[in-house]
Amino acid sequence: MTFDQTTQRALRRLILSLADSKRLMGIRYSDWLLGAPSIETGIAASSMCQDEWGHARLLYSMLKDLGDDPGAAEHERPDDAYHSVDPLDAPFPDWAAVVAGMVLVDGALYVALDGFSRGTFEPATTRVPKMLAEEEFHESLATAWYRRLATSASDEAKGLLDAATRAMLPPMLAWLGAEDEGAMALVAAGVMPPAADLVASYKARVGPLVAGVGVDVDSVTVAAEWDAVRGRGPGHPDSDACERARGDRNRMLFVE
């Protein structure tokens, strides 16, 4: 299927948004390979990090179908060109934030990818289902940990989870619920489902969990600030994360 220029531009934005988010998610998980609550949790974080980077690589490669160079997208963009979702701009400060990120950020990426895999962009229909299958283990871990922390006897744990949840929901609802020109073009071309469907799916997925810390997902005020070029809020990931994402530091040692 061929797409008009507006749709191609929107598709490029969507792919970069998903790929950059996956790459940043992997970096944020990698910070917890050591220091997670148990050895098993650290191993799971390590494995999820590998999954996310693999998914990012597959998503970047879809840019070839739009005539772009995936290598340039991966290694040559400045920090402020990253399209990753807002909650990944800074490291997760504590394990409760990691758990909230698994549920609310990885969960939103799952919902978007699921919609993408059912649309008219052929590379997504063939490559995304395997990602979704791997993500089911992430969801299992996320859900179990979220419930544990939400019902924990520790007020500190519940407080940290509550704070992270309230910080992450507004930008993720804005991201899934965007109805700007690019998002509408993708819906019109059948590449993505309508935003209302994505939001409904997301709320059904995370709503019962966040209710555990007293958050009503229908009452959350959606983040208002929006950068239509990158399909996210203003701001960008911290420089250290972008350097790691691009592989700046030792790129000169990469020999083809």
Place this chain on the structure above:
Amino acid sequence: MREFVYDVFARKERGEPLAHIGYVDALDDETARVYAWKTYDEQNWFEMCVVPRSAIIPVNRDDGPFAKGRGGAS
């Protein structure tokens, strides 16, 4: 937060007997599934399952590995 011991069993091919390949400490059945799959992922397993150690009942001796850590899973 209390954790429980889960023993991990797996087989590489259909028809092979399940073998005990290790254990994980986990909060509950769900985290045990994930930890087992992520920890023992060096093989392309045909089947893997986890069993709470508390569910394993020693038959002929009480000094074997499965008699230890039988704390009771959630």
